[in-house]
Amino acid sequence: MTILVVGAGATGGYFGARLAQAGRDVTFLVRPHRAEQLRKRGLRIVGPGAGDGAGQPVWPSLVTAADLTGHAEVVLLSVKATALEAAIADFAPAVGPRTTVVPFLNGMAHLAVLNKRFGESPVLGGVVVIAVQLNDDGDVVQLSPPASMTIGAQDGARTSRVQDTCDQLSGAGFDVSTSDAIIARMWQKWVFIATIGAMTSLMRGTVGDIVEVPGGRELGPAILAEASAVATAAGYPVPGDAIASTTKIVTKAGSPVDSSLSRDVAEGRHAEVEEVLADLARRGADHGVRTPLLDLATMQLRVYNNSRHSSP
Secondary structure, eight states, X not given: OOEEEEOOSHHHHHHHHHHHHTTOOEEEEOOHHHHXXXXXXXXXXXXXXXXXXXXXXXXXXXXXXXXXXXXXSEEEEOOOGGGHHHHHHHHGGGOOTTOEEEEOOSSSHHHHHHHHHHOSTTBEEEEEEEEEEEOTTSOEEEEEEEEEEEEEETTOOOOHHHHHHHHHHOSSSSEEEEOTTHHHHHHHHHHHHHHHHHHHHHHTSOHHXXXXXXXXHHHHHHXXXXXXXXXXXXXXXXOHHHHHHHHHHHTOTTOOOOOHHHHHHHTTOOOOHIIIIIHHHHHHHHTTOOOHHHHHHHHXXXXXXXXXXXXX
């Protein structure tokens, strides 16, 4: 295998499908139910941002954990944080001495887990920018273009491993770049998704819904201030232009923007609160940074998650 994609959900499905369309040697490691679905229908990218070839099925190579053999050159890891330990157990046999693991999970906690299992050198940092979700048919719905991927060594070194991985992933219909400050980039994205996630899940509405009501316009910037203060205290201050851009997004009247957290709640799925919000607030507390709005959103989503488990 050249590229093993772990997780054929929206994000992993999108990047894996694009790579397969570009003729790369791509294998998807999937659960039996998802394998059956993909064998019947193929993997399709649809929606307003899909562009040319929208809806055309890709018939990728599929493997389940029980049948996984051989080492991959690149493992693209795109699963929910709650599935990380199980995913590691599944794909670990595909990690050899020359394998590079590129995770695209929310937050930062996954790096410590992967580093402990495989060592820091094979595990790159990664950031993707993409607006996708799965529909009821299992298709990847691309809500808007473009899509991009940034990777880099955790220590910032410009290694052949990083460049070789970039070369493997380039030229497949999405932008790929490397960064010698990938951890800072990951913190920047974390601040962004935590701000949008806390705002929309706490208020159960889109940015436009929230901005429309009295006081709503001030909520996003207030959460952003907390999240960015944590990043600064941790040594990764968010650049001013990124703060300005996020402020514009969370104060835009009529905006349909929501978050994966709020969509999970709306659709009755487990909310990824511990990795996106709770860990950020905990790191703030460790640095003496108060985060009352992040704490409130964390509490609310924990109550929601608990109620799912207690429901008949």
